[in-house]
Amino acid sequence: MFPLFEYFLVSWIDAAAAEHVYINDDAIREQGKIIQKRLTELPGCKENYESFDMSSGWLQGFKQRHNVVLKKKNKDLVDPAEIPGHQMGMTMQLEKFAPRDRFNCSDLRLELTRLPETVPDRRRVTVFLCVNADGSEKRRVLVVNRVATPLSFSQEKVNPANLPVIYRYSQRPWYTGLWYDFLRTFDMEIRAEKRHAVLLCQTSPSYPPPTQPPHFYKGPPPPVLTNITLIFLPSNLPMSLQPLDQGIIACFKATYRRMYVQALALHRTLTGAGRSKLTHLECIGMIASAWQAIPPRTIVRCWQISGICQDLMREEVSEEFKPERYILTQESLCGRCVRQIMPHTHGESFRQFWQLDESLPSEGTAPDAVRLIDEAVAAGVLEHGPDGINLNDIETGEGDPMPEEIISSQTAIKYLSQVNRYLRSLPETELRVPQGRSIATRGAIEHNSRIISGVFQHIDNNKPSSRKGSSRIDTDGPEKEPQEQWDTETISQVYPSLLMS
Known part of the structure; x- marks a missing residue:
């Protein structure tokens, strides 16, 4: 009916979700009016909104057409005094499995190319991590990008199947099909090893149980899990009970930032020339390296802190492997490299850079709908339609250094x-x-x-x-x-x- 309008409204909702902004139906209607006003000002827009009313019926149909699921504000958190009881309940469920067969998974947003005192760019990806309780098995990282083929991929003729991560393209940071694909592959691999494992994950619309797929899901049939047991953390429990949130994710981000800055410093040392940022391809490889660099003992310590594995509490973890000490070490190494490539950076700028998305806020700043429209118009949306927008030009085409020729x-x-x-x-x-x-x-x-x-x-x-x-x-x-x-x-x-x- 109004494809251009709905495209920009969905784009705004996705951008708000990426910034962890709470939105509801009223917020959607308000942004819809802003988008309509901006589109009517563009001479190339042929959509007429005079008789268009964003009624409840239209809004319901819009959300179904575009698989929009709004998260509810959770004001009914459990009493802190009741948390030990929930921890004991989860312990009883987990102790049926050996530590190597207990897994936790979660997704996070990662800003790829930010440096101190620089303007944020739009190079963000969703990273999905999964690890077991003794740190012996880090599952291959899943990276979801809004760009199907970044410029550096096409320049290097990269086959995504050969990357050290599982690379997927989606206009949304996360969707149900990715979750079901992960579960299907995970269950198949565990079954091939003749093991039974348990997977702890958060209760979220992003992780629907395979037995209860969302009504809007139209992908392949949900997987039938035979060797994986899913345990969903109750939505009214603080997410700090999740081992990944007890320091594993923070260690991963700290390692990635340290490696990113070190790579720029090393390039300056070897060539004498500075670079402002790395390519998408280099960043993807660095994501895999950062994940593998986290010591298993640090992962064990994070599971201990969560308090849901009593049998792990008997294991001693030395001071150097505690997550807070590990992060301080990464920060010190990163600071030295920042001073090498950006000698005039002051301490406060570095602190802001280091704490970038370290703990994502529950409510961030709503994205600017007008800016989203103007960027898409510059990319040719009015000439080619929403499907003709070249996202490579918007997000990744500028600033990537030209690579060397591929050898024979x-x-x-x-x-x-x-x-x-x-x-x-x-x-x-x-x-x-x-x-x-x-x-x-x-x-x-x-x-x-x-x-x-x-x-x-x-x-x-x-x-x-x-x-x-x-x-x-x-x-x-x-x-x-x-x-x-x-x-x-x-x-x-x-x-x-x-x-x-």
């Missing part, structure tokens, strides 16, 4: 072979890796050789004989002339280590 397959093989030569020359038989682990040098060489073998297979699959009409062997490199032909005999002579695999 032959060059990749050359570099990988050089790494193998280096590894073979090492006197050590083991290599130390993060978190106190080690890998055999021979194992690293064999693994690298398998990568070389895979690159050769890629070349073989792209030979002219296997691709009709193609005169090129290597399609991912910048070189235009025909590439050298490789056969099994040559590979065996030049790279004998491949025979070991």
Whole structure:
């Protein structure tokens, strides 16, 4: 009926949800009037709102059409004196499972490229974390972005399936289909390992039980869980009872900010030139690294603080692994790097940067609907319609540094072979890796050789004989002339280590 108007109204609701702003039907109607007024001022808008009334019937239909679920204000929090009883009840449910089989999950909003004394940009993603009680199993991070293909992805020809995170695109920070996809995959993997696990999550419209899908859900059938037991925290309990909210999320954000600033400082040290921000691709990799960097003992401590796992209380956690100490360490390292790349930053600016979205407010500042409209108009919404807006231009197109050219397959093989030569020359038989682990040098060489073998297979699959009409062997490199032909005999002579695999 009014697609442009409804598009901007939904955009405002999503932006308000991202800022944790409480909204109700009256707020939607009020913003609707602002949006209508602004659209009627635009000469290219052909929608006429003179006889349009945002009645209760229209509003109900609008929310159903766009899957809008409004959160209610919770004024009936449980009496603090009753919290120990709830903790004991959850303990009794969780103690049926071993610590490695107790999981907690939650989502958070992360601002990717903010620095002290800089204007906030719109590079925000939703990050979904899941971890078990003994810290031995951090589930692969799920990242939800409003941009399907950021500029750095297309420049680097990135296949999202090869990223260290699960990357999804959605105009909404979170939706039911993502939750059901996660549960389906999680249950399947736990079942394959012949385990039974429990998953603790918050009671929220974002996490509907698979047995009670929302009426507006139109995706694949909800998963039937066979090896996962869901426990929903009562909505009237403070979220601080959730282990992730007891310091795990704060540690993750602190680690990410420290790594982000360190990367900029390292670039300045190595090249002598400064960068204002990293690309989306670099930030995505940093999210995965920050998640893996959190020590398991810190995770155990956060589960202890929640008070819902009495059997974990007997474990001693040294001072250095407590979340508050871990965050202070990250802050100190980050501060040193900030002084290196921004020597004139004063202490208060750094504190504001460091505390950025550390604890998201329950009620933030409502987004500016007029600004949302003006940005979309600049991107061509009036010419192409809502579906034709190039979100890459709005959110990620500006400021990304141009990457180096992607090397050819032959060059990749050359570099990988050089790494193998280096590894073979090492006197050590083991290599130390993060978190106190080690890998055999021979194992690293064999693994690298398998990568070389895979690159050769890629070349073989792209030979002219296997691709009709193609005169090129290597399609991912910048070189235009025909590439050298490789056969099994040559590979065996030049790279004998491949025979070991």
